[in-house]
Amino acid sequence: MTTDDFSARDLIVREDGVLVVIDVQEKLMPAIVDRENLVDHLVRLLKFAQIIGLPVVLTEQEKLGATLPEVKGLTPNVSPIGKVSFDCFRNAEFETAVRETGRTTLILTGVETHVCVAQTALHAMPEYAVHVVSDAVGSRTEDNWRIGLERMRQAGAVITSTEMLIFELLQQAGTEEFRATLPLVK
Structure with a gap:
């Protein structure tokens, strides 16, 4: 079986992915359940994106403050796209x-799972394959986080984790990228 035997929904291909960071902002993050864990996973993904050259798109919901400094510091050349809609695709600049x-494969991270992340995922499919990084998305309640993930899964999104995504995109050990990534997964 060759790489060509897989669709983007089965096994993500790095040349087709874009990392989307939704609304990880100063005024919203204090209310998010397990926010430290979410930010830790997101920081790892952003460092990994730098290693493999994965493009990043960053959004900010109006009136919720700036993107967290630890995220913005890893995306110095990415201008946040301001929005008022929950669905990122309702913003022409984002689209x-x-x-x-x-x-054509969106790797979704950020907040809130059941609002902006879910609406963006639902709008994106079927034009885009959607992979939602479960430990890099969050909500103000665990129930809403879980329900948001389930809704996206039912609609056809792939639910993944930071480590699963990293190893899927690396594809093999023994490379310079693999060695550079090891500190992120140990």
């Missing part, structure tokens, strides 16, 4: 930014 990457 353009995603299209300009030329990628």
Whole structure:
């Protein structure tokens, strides 16, 4: 079986992915359940994106403050896209930014799982394959986090984890990228 035997929904291909970071902002994050864990996983993903050259698109919901410094510090060349809609695709600047990457697999992270992340995922399918990183998304309650993930799964999104995604995108050990990534997964 060759790489060509897999669709993006089965096994993500790095050349087709774009990392989307939704609304990880100063005024919202204090209310998110297990926020430290979420931010830790997101920071690892952003460092990994730098290692493999994965493009990043970053959004900020109006009136919720700036993107967290630990996230913004890892995306110095990425301008946050401001929005008022919950669904990122209802913002022309976001849609353009995603299209300009030329990628068709969205790797979704951020908050809130059951609102902005879910609405963005639902709007994206079927035009885009959607992978939601379960330990890098969050909500104000665990129930809403779980329900948001389940709704997206039922609609066809792939639910993954930070470590699963990293190893899937690496594909093999023994490379410079693998060695550079090891500190992120140990």
